[in-house]
Amino acid sequence: MKWSVATPPxxxxxxxxxxxxxxxxxxxxxxxxxxxxxxxxxxxxxxxFSDAAxxxxxxxxxxxxxxxxxxxxxxxxxxxxxRIFRRSFEIYAAYVVTLVFLLGEVSxxxxxxxxxxxxxxxxxxxxxxxDTLFQALLLRYSPVNLDPLLLMVxxxxxxxxxxxxxxxxxxLALTGSIALYLLSHKFDWYMDAYPTGQIYFxxxxxxxxxxxxxxxxxxxxxxxxxxxRSETLAASSVVYLVFSLLITLGWQVHSIEAYVPxxxxxxxxxxxxxxxxxxxxxxxxxxxxxxWRFLPxxxxxxxARALRPLVQCGEYALVIYxxxxxxxxxxxxxxxxxxxxxxxxxxxxxxxxxxxxxxATLLAAMNRAALxxxxxxx
Numbered sequence: 001m002k003w004s005v006a007t008p009p010x011x012x013x014x015x016x017x018x019x020x021x022x023x024x025x026x027x028x029x030x031x032x033x034x035x036x037x038x039x040x041x042x043x044x045x046x047x048x049f050s051d052a053a054x055x056x057x058x059x060x061x062x063x064x065x066x067x068x069x070x071x072x073x074x075x076x077x078x079x080x081x082x083r084i085f086r087r088s089f090e091i092y093a094a095y096v097v098t099l100v101f102l103l104g105e106v107s108x109x110x111x112x113x114x115x116x117x118x119x120x121x122x123x124x125x126x127x128x129x130x131d132t133l134f135q136a137l138l139l140r141y142s143p144v145n146l147d148p149l150l151l152m153v154x155x156x157x158x159x160x161x162x163x164x165x166x167x168x169x170x171x172l173a174l175t176g177s178i179a180l181y182l183l184s185h186k187f188d189w190y191m192d193a194y195p196t197g198q199i200y201f202x203x204x205x206x207x208x209x210x211x212x213x214x215x216x217x218x219x220x221x222x223x224x225x226x227x228x229r230s231e232t233l234a235a236s237s238v239v240y241l242v243f244s245l246l247i248t249l250g251w252q253v254h255s256i257e258a259y260v261p262x263x264x265x266x267x268x269x270x271x272x273x274x275x276x277x278x279x280x281x282x283x284x285x286x287x288x289x290x291x292w293r294f295l296p297x298x299x300x301x302x303x304a305r306a307l308r309p310l311v312q313c314g315e316y317a318l319v320i321y322x323x324x325x326x327x328x329x330x331x332x333x334x335x336x337x338x339x340x341x342x343x344x345x346x347x348x349x350x351x352x353x354x355x356x357x358x359x360a361t362l363l364a365a366m367n368r369a370a371l372x373x374x375x376x377x378x
Contacts, residue, residue, distance in 0.1 A: 068218075174211060
């Protein structure tokens with residue numbers, strides 16, 4: 001029996017849900033990257049097992065499945081793979097350029113706050129610039145906060161092998177992805193980092209979430225409707241999200257923790273982010289199912305003026321992520337100067353979000369005449 005991605009109907013317009021949630025994830029990541037800001041107590045990581053990183057990775061896979069799946073059907077896999085390689089190299093170049101800018105920014109800030117170099121994991125680059133830069137080009141070294149982008153570079157280059165497998169037999173491709181995830185956990189497989197340790201976002205595990213997104217985006221068929229309409233899956237998702245919320249709140253509020261059996265806490269803690277713990281994966285999939293079930297793509301609210309900054313940030317996710325990394329270090333430095341009040345934390349955080357939104361608005365205005373139908377892969 002030949003498994004293949006069924007030919008879906010052509011997309012008439014962009015799925016703004018992808019841009020909206022990708023924009024939200026970028027805002028949340030920026031806020032989380034400023035450790036002094038009280039606002040990072042209100043991001044998703046505080047209310048469940050997963051956080052904004054899962055949103056970004058899954059939606060990148062989803063957008064890739066939509067974009068490159070349609071290209072493969074219209075023009076062939078060779079053309080799609082050429083487009084994938086070009087986009088992968090763009091993300092790779094963005095990673096390197098952001099690394100250079102970050103080194104310049106942190107080096108300047110270190111003249112006033114020497115701890116900034118260690119905080120950013122850039123001291124090694126000043127000690128061994130040639131070796132460290134070479135390892136960065138090999139994707140074995142990453143400063144703090146650039147880890148998600150390093151993961152996306154790796155996954156997009158891997159897409160050159162993933163997409164043909166998905167287009168020819170997506171169930172087998174997904175099965176292989178699950179097998180790699182399970183074996184990686186069982187045998188503790190990982191990719192070495194420079195100078196020691198391992199790459200924080202282990203691609204051998206995070207690839208599963210990316211591949212799930214690709215499979216969902218590359219095919220729009222009845223099996224998806226069956227999943228979204230399943231009352232059993234929806235109810236199970238709600239129960240699991242409530243369970244995750246209580247456990248997560250229990251780690252922060254001792255009065256709630258008292259109601260959680262000790263054996264249960266010991267069984268599930270810690271919920272490993274680096275290797276995409278199964279509890280994190282299940283939590284995100286439950287969230288994604290409910291969001292796609294109850295937020296159809298044709299809702300008018302998705303085009304509301306109030307949501308436009310978020311949607312535009314998601315549309316230009318690669319640029320905005322890189323800008324957010326640079327702004328988060330600047331915000332961290334400002335708050336470390338002693339202006340660390342609730343007012344200053346609020347102003348610094350809002351200033352960063354406004355700058356990110358303004359850049360996205362500018363990019364949208366520059367590209368309005370050639371607005372693509374599909375969301376960008378990243």
